[in-house]
Amino acid sequence: MSRRRQIYEGKAKVLFEGPEPGTIVQYFKDDASAFNNKKKGTITGKGVLNNRISEYLMTKLNEIGVPTHFVRRLNMREQLVREVEIIPIEVIIRNIAAGGFSKRLGIAEGTVLPRSIVEYYYKNDELNDPMVSEEHITAFGWAATQDLDDMMQMALRINDFLTGLFLGVQIRLVDFKIEFGRLYKDEEMRIVLADEISPDNCRLWDLNQREDGQGSLPPGSRTGRGSLSGSRSPPRYPRRGRRGGPQGSQGGAVGAL
Ligand SMILES: Nc1ncnc2c1ncn2[C@@H]1O[C@H](COP(=O)(O)OP(=O)(O)OP(=O)(O)O)[C@@H](O)[C@H]1O
Numbered sequence: 001m002s003r004r005r006q007i008y009e010g011k012a013k014v015l016f017e018g019p020e021p022g023t024i025v026q027y028f029k030d031d032a033s034a035f036n037n038k039k040k041g042t043i044t045g046k047g048v049l050n051n052r053i054s055e056y057l058m059t060k061l062n063e064i065g066v067p068t069h070f071v072r073r074l075n076m077r078e079q080l081v082r083e084v085e086i087i088p089i090e091v092i093i094r095n096i097a098a099g100g101f102s103k104r105l106g107i108a109e110g111t112v113l114p115r116s117i118v119e120y121y122y123k124n125d126e127l128n129d130p131m132v133s134e135e136h137i138t139a140f141g142w143a144a145t146q147d148l149d150d151m152m153q154m155a156l157r158i159n160d161f162l163t164g165l166f167l168g169v170q171i172r173l174v175d176f177k178i179e180f181g182r183l184y185k186d187e188e189m190r191i192v193l194a195d196e197i198s199p200d201n202c203r204l205w206d207l208n209q210r211e212d213g214q215g216s217l218p219p220g221s222r223t224g225r226g227s228l229s230g231s232r233s234p235p236r237y238p239r240r241g242r243r244g245g246p247q248g249s250q251g252g253a254v255g256a257l
């Protein structure tokens with residue numbers, strides 16, 4: 001690697017100064033963590049995949065008008081992004097009860113939520129990223145009400161888009177975490193999607209996984225699953241068969257997932 005200045009090293013990525021002012025390079029590592037960094041390991045090739053996946057998803061989101069920090073992929077492990085002022089809030093969007101949400105509220109894992117639920121967590125590892133309300137966020141000046149409105153709108157749009165995209169390949173988007181930042185250009189500021197969207201930050205379940213984990217279900221036998229519009233009792237998803245890195249699937253990276 002060249003003699004670029006390193007700005008930051010996190011659990012999943014290293015940030016370097018970019019070639020032009022206002023840009024940074026995100027280097028995707030193979031390091032994996034779970035349970036808020038209490039469990040660590042490496043998954044060979046994870047960084048390469050996450051770099052690609054985040055490039056793909058951010059590009060698609062840009063195409064439908066969701067502003068993102070993504071500029072271009074540079075190589076297997078690196079991408080160029082616009083430097084933003086990260087809003088210290090992790091936004092989690094949930095479609096199905098799982099993980100910490102199920103424990104906290106006593107809602108069985110796999111229960112389809114009556115509507116998508118957006119939650120905010122204060123980005124602070126020492127405090128274990130505690131859940132906060134809009135009141136905390138605006139009172140402490142982490143984001144303004146207008147910023148939060150923009151974030152919420154974008155989060156729901158991203159959720160709709162990703163839900164459809166994953167369903168097309170037989171994967172259920174259970175929940176995911178995103179981060180936003182402020183991008184300054186001339187006198188203007190706008191909120192853009194930052195960080196990454198990859199299996200590290202998404203809880204993904206295989207629609208074809210049988211509850212006993214024994215491979216695919218035969219076609220047509222998935223009644224009750226895969227439909228959010230069932231008129232009877234809400235469909236439940238099996239706990240098994242989730243996909244995603246150890247962070248996403250065990251609720252680590254996304255401490256609160
Ligand atoms: N466009 C951007 N400009 C500036 N900082 C960014 C940008 N996109 C992401 N970041 C920040 O870069 C860091 C990425 O590193 P990584 O994902 O490894 O962090 P982390 O270990 O998850 O920890 P944390 O998010 O708590 O810092 C994060 O702190 C993220 O908020």
Ligand SMILES: [Mg+2]
Pocket residue numbers: 010011012195253
């Ligand atoms: Mg991160």
